[in-house]
Amino acid sequence: MIETVQQFILALLANELVVAVILSVLPLVFVIIYTLVVLYTEMKVAAHIQDRVAYMMTGWHGILQPIADMIKLLLKEDIIPEKADRILFRVAPYVTFAGSYAAFAVLPFTSIYIGANIHLGAFFLIASGSIVVVGILMAGWSSNNKWSLLGGLRSAAQMVSYEIPTALALVIVAMITGSLNLQEITKFQDGGIHNWLIFGGPFPLKTKLLLLPFTLITFIILFVASIAEVNRTPFDLPEAESELVQGFFTEYSGLRFAMFYLSEYANLFVVSALSVSLFLGGWSSPFGSVLSGPVWGIFWFVSKAYVLVLLQIWVRWTLPRLRVDQLMYVSWKVLTPWLFVCLLAVGAILVSVE
Amino acid sequence: MMRESIDVYTVLFYFFVSITLVSACVVVFSRHIVRSAFALLFTFFGVAALYVYLFADFLAITQLLVYVGGILVLILFGVMLTNKQINVDIKTGTLHIVPAIILAAAIGGTLVGIAWSNPWMVLPTSSSVKTTAPQIGELLLTTYLLPFEVASMVLMVALVGAVVIARREKNKKETTRDS
Numbered sequence: 001m002i003e004t005v006q007q008f009i010l011a012l013l014a015n016e017l018v019v020a021v022i023l024s025v026l027p028l029v030f031v032i033i034y035t036l037v038v039l040y041t042e043m044k045v046a047a048h049i050q051d052r053v054a055y056m057m058t059g060w061h062g063i064l065q066p067i068a069d070m071i072k073l074l075l076k077e078d079i080i081p082e083k084a085d086r087i088l089f090r091v092a093p094y095v096t097f098a099g100s101y102a103a104f105a106v107l108p109f110t111s112i113y114i115g116a117n118i119h120l121g122a123f124f125l126i127a128s129g130s131i132v133v134v135g136i137l138m139a140g141w142s143s144n145n146k147w148s149l150l151g152g153l154r155s156a157a158q159m160v161s162y163e164i165p166t167a168l169a170l171v172i173v174a175m176i177t178g179s180l181n182l183q184e185i186t187k188f189q190d191g192g193i194h195n196w197l198i199f200g201g202p203f204p205l206k207t208k209l210l211l212l213p214f215t216l217i218t219f220i221i222l223f224v225a226s227i228a229e230v231n232r233t234p235f236d237l238p239e240a241e242s243e244l245v246q247g248f249f250t251e252y253s254g255l256r257f258a259m260f261y262l263s264e265y266a267n268l269f270v271v272s273a274l275s276v277s278l279f280l281g282g283w284s285s286p287f288g289s290v291l292s293g294p295v296w297g298i299f300w301f302v303s304k305a306y307v308l309v310l311l312q313i314w315v316r317w318t319l320p321r322l323r324v325d326q327l328m329y330v331s332w333k334v335l336t337p338w339l340f341v342c343l344l345a346v347g348a349i350l351v352s353v354e
Numbered sequence: 355m356m357r358e359s360i361d362v363y364t365v366l367f368y369f370f371v372s373i374t375l376v377s378a379c380v381v382v383f384s385r386h387i388v389r390s391a392f393a394l395l396f397t398f399f400g401v402a403a404l405y406v407y408l409f410a411d412f413l414a415i416t417q418l419l420v421y422v423g424g425i426l427v428l429i430l431f432g433v434m435l436t437n438k439q440i441n442v443d444i445k446t447g448t449l450h451i452v453p454a455i456i457l458a459a460a461i462g463g464t465l466v467g468i469a470w471s472n473p474w475m476v477l478p479t480s481s482s483v484k485t486t487a488p489q490i491g492e493l494l495l496t497t498y499l500l501p502f503e504v505a506s507m508v509l510m511v512a513l514v515g516a517v518v519i520a521r522r523e524k525n526k527k528e529t530t531r532d533s
Binding site: 016017020085087088095118119120123124126127128129130131133134137138141149153156160163180 | 362388389392395399411412415416418419422423424426427430431434435484485487
């Protein structure tokens with residue numbers, strides 16, 4: 001019985017090693033293509049928000065510019081500062097990207113494709129973020145540059161403290177769905193837009209209306225926390241151009257710089273995909289059984305995540321940057337207490353309904 | 355095909371073992387304290403991978419989250435901030451060689467002894483263990499409820515204590531500035 005992409009490739013090639021290699025390369029191809037698309041979107045959206053037009057020369061409305069940028073980055077000289085810690089400086093981009101990329105193992109792109117269908121998928125996704133933190137610290141320290149070090153430290157402090165709202169939001173979802181596997185959570189919400197957890201999940205109307213305000217708040221908090229997790233405005237203190245000259249990757253150039261960039265955009269997709277699978281029904285179609293199926297699943301999953309990415313870009317070019325103390329204030333005194341309220345309320349509702 | 359797949363897992367097992375051992379050696383023998391701290395990342399990662407081989411999925415991920423995301427970051431903050439600020443590279447040296455050898459030999463001997471005498475249980479690779487999280491959760495809230503609550507109280511007290519200590523220092527500074 002062939003039910004998943006894994007089993008299909010295994011039946012085709014009959015070699016587990018080859019299957020593992022293919023499955024681990026597939027998301028990489030996706031990440032690269034997706035990064036090019038988002039780079040283009042970001043530049044264009046930013047320009048139009050600021051009443052500019054951005055690049056228009058390369059191809060139709062500058063559509064080839066991301067590819068040109070990528071080639072330029074690959075051809076640039078790879079400079080390592082003389083006083084830098086050479087080993088750590090070289091390793092850091094790869095550690096960072098490995099951390100971001102590890103999360104793709106547990107993302108359910110469609111009903112038949114998930115890299116590793118493990119029971120604690122969402123938990124693993126959060127844990128893999130901590131490897132990114134260490135990679136960023138490594139980059140910041142090894143550059144031997146005050147601003148890089150400061151950027152690295154800020155970034156680590158920020159990512160560690162915003163992990164808490166993310167994890168609490170996850171606990172709430174786990175309480176409702178009874179699972180930490182993103183595939184199971186998505187299946188739980190299958191069957192149309194009204195079953196998505198953001199709208200209270202697939203419960204009888206009364207329970208749904210009781211749950212609705214709390215799941216909605218949880219989703220909004222998760223979204224805010226996810227912007228902070230990827231270090232973007234209004235939470236972009238680690239890279240603040242005007243203060244820290246790009247923060248922890250000031251000294252990087254060429255391919256290594258590209259690795260950081262790729263890792264950042266991969267992270268952007270991962271946090272959006274996490275929000276999508278937890279609250280927006282993952283790969284399930286908003287119209288119930290219409291336009292659903294494995295191939296449409298990929299379409300829905302990627303486009304829902306893309307909408308969230310667009311939202312993050314919009315926020316980035318609209319809001320000013322927070323101060324460090326405001327950043328901590330938002331995480332510890334606003335988001336976390338509200339999530340505790342939601343946690344207690346959702347628990348009480350679920351118990352009373354049973 | 356079955357044989358081949360087992361080989362892949364065995365090779366990967368030795369790969370993770372070598373990552374763990376090599377990086378642990380770097381942690382101990384590197385004269386550069388920051389490099390030691392960063393090498394810990396690979397040690398923790400390798401240990402987490404070995405937990406996966408023991409079907410301890412929850413433990414493996416918690417290892418990553420707590421040790422890499424928490425303890426390692428804390429160590430790095432400490433090492434990185436002190437190392438650069440006083441403008442002297444802190445190097446790890448060797449002190450008290452004789453007591454250190456005795457202690458290490460005692461600990462090593464105990465560990466080897468336990469490993470030798472313990473009746474190890476060998477699970478087949480196609481074991482039906484799927485996940486350990488529900489069992490751990492149930493045990494924590496039934497059989498081991500008291501230790502669980504005590505641990506959470508201890509953590510809570512530590513958190514409050516940390517805040518109190520941090521706040522007091524700030525107040526002192528402010529009063530001196532005022533006077």
